[in-house]
Amino acid sequence: MLEHGGNLREAQRRYGGDAWIDLSTGINPIGYPAPPLPPDAWRRLPEADPALIDAACAWYGARALLPVAGTQAAIQALPRLRRPSRVTVAAPSYAEHAQHWSQHGHALRQIGYPMLEAAVGSSDVVVVCNPNNPTGERVAPSLLLRWAAELGARGGWLVVDEAFGDTASALSVAAHAGMPGLVVLRSIGKFFGLAGLRLGFVAAETSLLAALADMLGPWTVSGPAQHVALAALRDTDWQAAAQARLARDGARLRGLLAAHGIQASGTPLFHWWPEPHAEEFHEHMARRAIWVRLFPQAARGIRMGLPDRKQDWDRIEHALQEWN
Structure with a gap:
């Protein structure tokens, strides 16, 4: 089975700690708030709606x-x-x-x-x-x-x-x-x-x-x-608000990386860059309980998703400063 992002339990097993920031996927960190389920949701066979x-x-x-x-x-x-x-x-x-x-x-x-x-x-x-x-x-x-x-x-x-x-x-x-x-x-x-x-x-x-x-x-x-x-x-209102927030936060992450000498490409949901010291960067972030996605093979590089809290942004910036 291939390795993917989102394997935070593996990070915790290897490095310990529980206050992790998971940036290893490109998933929206502020997801849609799921509504309550109808009473028969678990009882009925899931016919197509x-x-x-x-x-x-x-x-x-x-x-x-x-x-x-x-x-x-x-x-x-x-x-x-x-x-x-x-x-x-x-x-x-x-x-x-x-x-x-x-x-x-x-x-x-x-x-x-x-x-x-x-x-x-x-x-x-x-x-x-x-x-x-x-x-x-x-x-x-x-x-x-x-x-x-x-x-x-x-x-x-x-x-x-x-x-x-x-x-x-x-x-x-x-x-x-x-x-x-x-x-x-x-x-x-x-x-x-x-x-x-x-x-x-x-x-x-x-x-x-x-x-x-x-x-x-x-x-x-x-x-x-x-x-x-x-x-x-x-939910068109939620969709419009999410588009605006992701565009803003994606630009913020790209700017933060650029301020520390990293020229990244990607989407509002994630950024990627070729990194000659990919394993070392991945280890550096993991030692600070920040889990990013390592690509160690032909596409040698790092992919980083978005955080969702101010304190997480601050921790990422501090880790990048220490990397430089």
């Missing part, structure tokens, strides 16, 4: 969506819906994509974002995170749609993971996901700060959504998760 689909389609601008138990469920299932294919995954990116496309007889290659355009012609499937996790790299929607049309014309797929797309709605191609070959993944967990719900959505042709639904089986999303997500997707 059409109102949830309607609200999600309105938020993402998609014509048809399939709710799934987090985008992870779709990432694991999609490679099983194709015969062995030539698959190109943009790198570095969310490692689960390459992990699962490397299985089931597919021929996998991972290439950098600047080389994706040249790879489309020799691929059956192209997978790209937009904006990218962890680097924040972006691909213009017009380019993605051109790739999707080229791949779809010969039975291929363009899989666009928009898990961090809620703060960059102009990048989204979810509204076009009815076209052949285009598959878009969206997540409730990041912007809404509801990762524990394990809820995401897939936008694609209806035939592909039906095949994916058959593979995943019934009752994949719990009733409580649907209830909370429906409230979050309908």
Whole structure:
């Protein structure tokens, strides 16, 4: 199993202490306040709620969506819906994509974002995170749609993971996901700060959504998760306030890093930079009970999410001063 952020228990086991600041994910640190559950939420089987689909389609601008138990469920299932294919995954990116496309007889290659355009012609499937996790790299929607049309014309797929797309709605191609070959993944967990719900959505042709639904089986999303997500997707006032706060705090974190000589890229939810002393920086922060995400391999660098309290901002700034 691959390592991911959010493993705070591992940090506590290794370094001790309990006053930790977890910056190892890109999850909104001030998540949507979950409403009370209806009395029968735990008793009823979680049949699909059409109102949830309607609200999600309105938020993402998609014509048809399939709710799934987090985008992870779709990432694991999609490679099983194709015969062995030539698959190109943009790198570095969310490692689960390459992990699962490397299985089931597919021929996998991972290439950098600047080389994706040249790879489309020799691929059956192209997978790209937009904006990218962890680097924040972006691909213009017009380019993605051109790739999707080229791949779809010969039975291929363009899989666009928009898990961090809620703060960059102009990048989204979810509204076009009815076209052949285009598959878009969206997540409730990041912007809404509801990762524990394990809820995401897939936008694609209806035939592909039906095949994916058959593979995943019934009752994949719990009733409580649907209830909370429906409230979050309908709450336009909260969404607008969250967008403004995340834009402000993302700019603040970027400025704080720059003030200490770190030029980072990313999104309002996280920042990433190549760090030649990545292991040492990670250790330095961990010794101060600040948990950041270490990328020790080819994408050698650090990803840092947002804190939510003034005292946490102060501790981060002090730790950066000591690093310098």
